[in-house]
Every structure is written in structure tokens, then in C-alpha cells.
Amino acid sequence: MPAVTAVATSELPLASRQDGSYPRPQLMRGAWADLDGTWSFRHDDADTGLADGWPAGLPDPREIVVPFPPESTASGIGEPGFHPVVWYARTITADDLAAAGRGDRAPVVLLHFGAVDYRARVWIDGHLVGEHEGGHTPFTFDVTALVADGADHLLVVRAEDDPHDLTQPRGKQDWRADPHAIWYRRTTGIWQTVWLEAVPETSIDHLRWLPAGTTAVDLTVRLRGRPAAGARLRVALRFDERDEDLGTVEVDVPPSATGVDVRVPIARQRNGQAEHELTWSPEHPRLVDATVSLLDADGHPVDAVSSYLGVRTVGVDRGAFLLNGRPYDVRSVLSQGYWPDSHLAAPSRAALRREVELIKELGFTACRIHQKIEDPRLLYWADRLGLLVWGEAPGAYEFSPTAVQRLTREWMDAVERDASHPSIVTWVPFNESWGIQHVADDPAQQAYARALTDLTRALDPTRPVVCNDGWEQQNTDIITVHDYEGDGAVLAWTYADAAARDTLLSGMGPAGRRILLDGAEYRGQPIMLTEFGGIAYQPGTPRADGWGYTAAADADDWLARITALYDAVRASAFLAGSCYTQLTDTLQETNGLLTAAREPKAPIERIRRAVRGTP
Numbered sequence: 001m002p003a004v005t006a007v008a009t010s011e012l013p014l015a016s017r018q019d020g021s022y023p024r025p026q027l028m029r030g031a032w033a034d035l036d037g038t039w040s041f042r043h044d045d046a047d048t049g050l051a052d053g054w055p056a057g058l059p060d061p062r063e064i065v066v067p068f069p070p071e072s073t074a075s076g077i078g079e080p081g082f083h084p085v086v087w088y089a090r091t092i093t094a095d096d097l098a099a100a101g102r103g104d105r106a107p108v109v110l111l112h113f114g115a116v117d118y119r120a121r122v123w124i125d126g127h128l129v130g131e132h133e134g135g136h137t138p139f140t141f142d143v144t145a146l147v148a149d150g151a152d153h154l155l156v157v158r159a160e161d162d163p164h165d166l167t168q169p170r171g172k173q174d175w176r177a178d179p180h181a182i183w184y185r186r187t188t189g190i191w192q193t194v195w196l197e198a199v200p201e202t203s204i205d206h207l208r209w210l211p212a213g214t215t216a217v218d219l220t221v222r223l224r225g226r227p228a229a230g231a232r233l234r235v236a237l238r239f240d241e242r243d244e245d246l247g248t249v250e251v252d253v254p255p256s257a258t259g260v261d262v263r264v265p266i267a268r269q270r271n272g273q274a275e276h277e278l279t280w281s282p283e284h285p286r287l288v289d290a291t292v293s294l295l296d297a298d299g300h301p302v303d304a305v306s307s308y309l310g311v312r313t314v315g316v317d318r319g320a321f322l323l324n325g326r327p328y329d330v331r332s333v334l335s336q337g338y339w340p341d342s343h344l345a346a347p348s349r350a351a352l353r354r355e356v357e358l359i360k361e362l363g364f365t366a367c368r369i370h371q372k373i374e375d376p377r378l379l380y381w382a383d384r385l386g387l388l389v390w391g392e393a394p395g396a397y398e399f400s401p402t403a404v405q406r407l408t409r410e411w412m413d414a415v416e417r418d419a420s421h422p423s424i425v426t427w428v429p430f431n432e433s434w435g436i437q438h439v440a441d442d443p444a445q446q447a448y449a450r451a452l453t454d455l456t457r458a459l460d461p462t463r464p465v466v467c468n469d470g471w472e473q474q475n476t477d478i479i480t481v482h483d484y485e486g487d488g489a490v491l492a493w494t495y496a497d498a499a500a501r502d503t504l505l506s507g508m509g510p511a512g513r514r515i516l517l518d519g520a521e522y523r524g525q526p527i528m529l530t531e532f533g534g535i536a537y538q539p540g541t542p543r544a545d546g547w548g549y550t551a552a553a554d555a556d557d558w559l560a561r562i563t564a565l566y567d568a569v570r571a572s573a574f575l576a577g578s579c580y581t582q583l584t585d586t587l588q589e590t591n592g593l594l595t596a597a598r599e600p601k602a603p604i605e606r607i608r609r610a611v612r613g614t615p
Contacts, residue, residue, distance in 0.1 A: 012306040016240060016287035016384065020349050023114055023193045024138075025380035026420050027207050028306040031101030033196040035090060035155075039066050041077065044085040044158075055156050056126035058089045066090075066194060067114070067345050069187040074342040081177065086189045088157040092124070094150050096196055106198035108224075109144045111155075114192025114375065117344075118161040118168050124153050133406070135161065135169065136373035136394055137413040138192075159189035167403035169410050171371030171394030172336060179587050184336070187344040192375055200303045201225050204294055209309040209420040210462050214279055214324065215269040217309055219262050221292065226256040230297025233260050238289045239278065244268070246288060253294070266311060279324045280310030280422045282365045285386030287422075310383060310422025316464050316477050321526045321576050323388075323425070330388065330528060330577025331611065332366035333359055333593070336586045337374055340596045346375060354598070356381040359583065361604055362593055363611035368530065368579045371395060371431065373414045382423035390426040390579075391418055392469070395434035399445055403435060408452060415459045427456045430468040432482065433513075439472050440517060450475050469530055471513035474520045482531035483510035484581075486550030488564025491532070495572040501527065526576035529569060534581040534591040535561050539601050548591030549581075555602045563610040570613055580611070 011030040013022075022028050040061035042049070052059075068075035070086055102109055113120065117135030121128065124146040132139040147153050162168065163175050163186055174183035202225035210218045219235060231253040237246035247267040253260055266288075269275045280286050288311060293304040312324055320327035335355070339347050346352050352375060359367050366388035373394065382389050393411045396403040411429055418424055429452045430436060439445040453467045453475050464477035473479060481504070485491045494500060494510070505522050509515045516522065536548025537558040552558035562580075569578045585592040593607055594600055600607060609615050 012291060012304060014240060014289055015306040015308040016289045018380070020353055020377050020380060023112065023195055023376065025376055026209075026307045026309075027204070029101065029197060029199070031099065031106075031198065033096045033099035035092070035096065035194040035196060036066050038063050040064075040089040041070065042087045043070075043079075043083045044087055045083060047085050049085065049087055049158065054087055054158070055123040055128070057154060057156070058087055061089065064088065067190050067192050068342045069117075069189055069191045069345060071185050071188060072341060072343045072345070074345070074347060080185050082163055083188060084160060084162045086159050088159070088190060090155050092147060092153045092155050092196070094152070097147060097150060097198070100196035100198045102198035106200055107144065108142060108199045108201055108203065109147055110197045110199060111141045111143045112193075112195045112197060113139050113190070114194070115373070116157070116159050116190050117187050119159065121158045123156045126154075126156075134410040134413060135187075137410055138417060157190065161186070161188040166398035167396055167400055167406055169394045169396045169407050172338070175397075182589065184338055184587050185343055191343070191345040199224065202227050202294065203303040204292060204305050206416075207292060207305070207307055207420060208416070209290075209307070210460065211311065211313050212263060214275050214311055214313060216263055216265045217311070219264055219292070220259060221262070222259045223253075223257065223294070226258070227253045227294065227302075228296070229255045231255075231302070232295045232299070233262065234291075234293040234295055235262060235264050236291045236293075237264065237266065238291075239268075239286070240289050241286060250295075269311070276324070278311050280312040280383075280386075281323060282360075282386040282388060285384060286310070287383060307420075308383070309420065312422050314425040314463055316526050319524055319526055319574060319576060321464075321478070321528075327576075328365075330366050330579075331364050332368050332388070332390065332530070332577065332579035333362065333364045334370050334531060334579055334582040335359070335367045336370050336582060336584070337372045337378075338584075338586050340587075344372060346378070349377060352378040353381045353385075356385050356387050358594065358598060359387060360385065361608065362600075363608035364580075366390070366425075366577075366579075367583070368392065368428070370582075373418075376417070379418060379421045379423055383421055387423055388425045389421070389423045390428055390466075391415075391424045392428040392431060395431055397435055399436055399438070399442075399448070404448055407435065408455070411452065411456070412459060415456060419460050424463070426464050426466060426478065427460065428466045428469050429453060429456055432470040433468060433472050436468070439468065440514065446474060446517065466530075471509050471511060471515055472517055473515065474517050476520075477525060478576075479505070479515060479522070479525050479527045480530040481509060481515060481527065483529060484532060484534050484549035485510060486535065486561065486565075488561070488568045491565055492568035492571055495529065495568065495575055497573045501574045527574055528577040528579070529575055530577075530579040531581050532569075532578065533562065533565055536590045537601055538585075538590045539595075543588065543590060545588045546585075546590035547588060559602055559606055559610050562607070566610055566613060
């Protein structure tokens with residue numbers, strides 16, 4: 001291996017105590033350049049930009065604040081109509097490259113995009129860098145050769161997002177001109193952070209931590225570039241909360257390998273009577289710090305990154321959801337991840353932390369992120385502050401070979417991106433038969449739903465998978481039900497006991513849909529009420545178009561209704577968890593526990609008492 005300048009691992013940040021700004025919180029280096037901020041912008045409704053040479057620069061541009069979508073007011077554009085093609089431009093400066101850490105030991109410059117909806121093409125100085133499809137998942141380009149001189153260079157991005165293409169995974173983005181029913185404003189183009197990072201020629205590209213019980217973790221390391229003969233990988237674990245080293249493992253890296261798998265034992269967990277002192281849970285969100293180093297044949301670090309993990313297991317057994325081998329009541333809330341001024345993009349990094357804090361303050365132990373692949377920095381705060389998360393695919397609305405390919409590819413990328421987060425405890429590839437509207441009687445759609453559920457298990461065998469949240473389920477690990485009955489007494493009767501359970505599973509469900517399809521059997525899986533409530537209440541001046549599944553007259557009536565519904569859930573002999581709809585008001589949906597501005601609609605302690613049943 002050529003001589004290199006050693007990487008100083010002492011320069012690495014402590015991943016478990018980061019400030020929430022780094023875009024990839026479980027693979028951290030000491031330097032990076034944030035490219036968010038003011039960019040040039042153009043709509044291209046006639047789609048003539050390519051022919052007119054816009055990759056070399058935008059004529060008569062406007063200004064936009066990245067990463068806020070142009071439909072949002074936070075972007076400075078605020079035009080929510082149909083604009084299927086948009087362009088962005090920004091200069092990459094020498095200061096940007098210096099902030100990214102470019103130098104002798106990190107000569108390779110990577111350009112990262114957190115998410116661009118839906119299809120992106122990227123140029124530097126008119127030279128095509130690459131393309132990506134998928135509106136919720138990250139992508140990276142090696143731009144070293146194009147910025148090698150250290151001068152200023154023009155970065156141009158074209159994003160294409162056809163609002164009428166129902167094969168695109170879109171989640172809650174409306175295909176109509178204005179939001180209707182349960183759908184919201186569209187999010188086009190860049191909506192997560194754009195950033196630069198410099199790395200060595202051979203570097204650590206991706207980490208995946210999966211639990212091997214509570215005594216070890218399995219780490220998969222993907223490399224960028226090919227290591228030379230004699231290379232080794234070192235993994236060191238530390239529990240900073242107790243100033244305790246948990247062990248170090250070194251393994252050989254085969255020449256020219258693209259990745260390494262290694263099992264990392266956790267020394268202190270050998271004492272089974274004490275293993276709970278390190279495990280992660282919402283009540284005790286303990287994080288283990290990790291330094292992962294790629295070494296040359298002489299033992300010098302070629303690359304090193306800081307990461308973290310949580311020691312915990314999840315599973316299902318005998319009608320219960322299990323966390324660290326014990327039954328755990330999943331008390332969840334539906335989170336749309338939508339803000340009035342910035343849409344799918346959070347208005348600030350601080351807002352991501354506050355979102356997690358509010359969910360916990362309201363009395364919940366979990367959230368179901370609905371129809372969105374959330375910003376990794378929110379998942380970091382869920383990891384650090386202690387919140388269970390259900391990860392869900394944004395649905396497409398058409399069943400066709402193209403829709404199948406697009407959703408499958410994007411979902412695979414999402415699972416790969418997020419599998420290391422201890423907060424994520426369940427995967428949900430489908431919701432309410434969206435994109436598989438005829439799954440009840442179409443064998444092809446049934447095969448697709450089963451296959452994507454099984455594919456999710458193949459990618460991550462450590463978490464339960466919900467086949468089709470709400471109804472018409474097949475090979476599901478958790479049976480989930482959506483029921484917006486507004487009368488607590490009726491809800492209590494529906495979920496009372498084993499006889500009620502058998503009636504629910506053998507007949508038509510609350511929405512007139514079968515819970516289990518023919519051929520799918522109840523095998524003792526946990527049963528959860530994963531959408532309920534949805535009670536509209538608008539303190540102050542109400543929206544004329546505001547609605548919920550039921551409505552309350554005032555705050556006292558609203559709290560009484562919520563309490564009655566939760567009393568029914570708590571009285572059930574078989575429900576293993578629940579998910580209340582929803583966390584916040586979202587445009588015309590006024591059924592949140594919080595307003596769209598994240599203000600509680602009643603004193604938060606009263607809402608928490610209704611949710612928990614105790615103060």
C-alpha cells in the first residue's frame with residue numbers, strides 16, 4: 001500500500017453525543033461542508049432546459065432556500081401548482097472544499113444528497129456527474145476529478161417529479177391541484193441536505209449494525225475503493241455514559257474486497273444477570289459508541305469513522321410485541337412529518353429534536369412515521385432520547401411492473417439506510433392496500449405484497465414486518481387494524497376479549513375490509529390497533545375545510561373522547577399496542593393532538609393523562 005498520512009481517530013466526534021446537524025449520524029467524520037442555503041432556481045414547465053443548455057447555468061434565475069421544496073413558503077418560492085421540472089444551481093467554492101476536509105489524506109471529494117424528489121440529474125461545470133431515481137433516499141457522486149483544481153465550480157441539479165405519475169412512490173403528496181381528503185401539498189426537488197465530504201482513496205462507505213441477541217452485534221462494512229494486501233478492520237466499542245471500554249475486534253480484509261462482515265462481542269454482556277444495564281429502550285436509551293477504522297498492513301489508519309448503536313432486540317411471541325425479550329406495550333402516535341411552512345422538510349434541525357421530545361411529553365413510547373422516509377437526524381434523536389419508530393414506505397398508487405420496480409428499489413434503499421437505528425423496531429412496506437388496491441382478489445397483487453414483505457425480512461431478519469398495515473394482510477408478523485370508531489363503548493366491545501378477537505379476524509373489519517385474506521392464518525401474532533382516534537378539534541379560529549373522522553365540541557369534550565377511546569384500548573384482553581391518529585394538524589386534517597404549529601390543543605399534562613391513563 002502506498003504511504004499515507006495516518007488518520008487521527010482522536011479527531012472524530014462522539015457519535016452518541018452529536019448536535020443533530022450531521023446528515024448521516026451513524027457514519028461521522030470530523031469535517032464536512034453544508035451546501036444548504038441560497039441557491040439559484042428555475043421552473044421549467046415547458047421542459048426546454050436541457051435543449052437550451054441549462055446544465056451550464058440558469059438564465060434569469062430566482063433564489064431558493066435549500067432544502068425547502070419550492071411549493072413551501074420557507075423556500076422563498078411558495079408556488080404549489082403543477083411544476084414537474086425544476087432546476088437548481090450553486091457555486092462550489094474553495095472554502096466549501098476546505099470545510100469538507102479535502103487534503104492529502106482525504107483527496108476524494110464526495111457530493112451527497114439526502115433526498116431529491118423524484119428523479120435527479122446533476123452536473124458540474126456542464127459535465128454530467130450522475131443520475132438518481134427515488135424521492136426519499138440518499139445518493140452520492142464522486143466529483144473529485146471535476147473539482148481537482150480547487151477553483152470555483154458550478155453545481156447544477158435538474159429534478160423531475162410528475163404529479164400525475166402514479167407509479168412513483170409518493171406517500172401523502174396530492175395529485176390534484178389543491179390538497180383534498182387525507183393528501184397534502186407536493187414536495188418537488190431537493191428536500192434534504194446537500195453536502196460535501198472528503199475521504200481517502202479507500203474509505204468506509206456504509207455501516208450496518210444488527211443485533212446478535214444482546215451479547216454481540218453483527219457489523220457489515222461496505223468499502224469505497226479496493227483495499228491493498230494486509231489491510232485490517234478494527235472495531236472498538238465504548239459506553240461513554242460509564243467511561244467503559246466494551247471491547248475491540250480486528251479482522252483481516254481480503255485484498256480487493258468491497259465489504260467486510262464481522263461479529264463484535266460485547267464483553268460486559270457475558271454476565272446475563274447484568275445485561276439489562278446496557279440494553280436500549282425508550283425508558284433507558286443507552287447508546288454505545290463505536291470507532292471503525294480501516295488499517296493498512298503496518299497498522300496505520302487509512303480511514304476511520306465514528307458511529308453508535310443500541311444493544312436491543314425486538315420480536316413477537318404469544319400475542320406480545322417483545323423488546324429485549326419482554327412484552328412491551330407499543331403506545332404510538334401517527335406522525336405525518338409535515339410542517340405548514342416547509343412541508344416534508346423540517347423547518348430547522350432543532351425542530352427534529354423537538355418533534356421527538358413532544359411525542360414523549362404527550363405520553364407516547366413510539367411513533368409511526370406515515371408514508372415518508374424520515375430525515376436520519378430525526379431518527380438520531382429517537383435513538384438518543386428513546387422513542388420506538390415504525391418505518392413505513394411512501395406508497396405508489398398504481399399496480400404495474402414499473403410501480404413494483406420503483407417501490408421495491410426505493411424501499412430496499414430505505415431499509416439499507418436505516419437498519420442500524422435501534423429506535424426502528426418494525427418495517428411497514430404497504431399501508432391500506434395503497435398501490436395494491438385489489439389485493440383482496442388479485443393473485444398478482446397478493447404475490448407482490450407477500451414478496452415485498454419477505455424481501456424486507458431477507459434484508460433485515462431482526463425486526464417484525466407488517467404486510468399491509470390496516471387490513472387485507474397475509475404473511476404479517478403483526479396483525480394491524482384501522483378503526484375510527486368514535487364511541488369508546490363501541491370500541492371497547494369490538495376489542496374486549498378472545499371472542500371479540502375471533503369475530504374481528506374471521507369477518508369483515510371496521511372499514512369493510514377483511515383483516516386477513518383467504519389463506520392467511522392467525523398464528524398468535526400480536527394484534528394492534530394501528531390507526532384510531534382522529535378526533536377533530538380546532539381551538540381558536542377554525543378552518544372552514546377542517547375535518548376529522550369525528551369531531552369534538554370543545555377541549556373538555558375532546559379530552560373526554562380521547563380518554564374513552566384509550567380506556568377501551570387499555571381494557572382489551574388482546575391488543576398488544578396502538579397508534580393514535582395523529583400527532584399534529586396537517587392542512588385540512590384538524591385531528592391532531594397538536595396544532596400544525598406544534599402547540600398542544602389542551603394542557604399537555606391533560607393530554608398525557610388521557611393517553612397513559614395516569615398522570
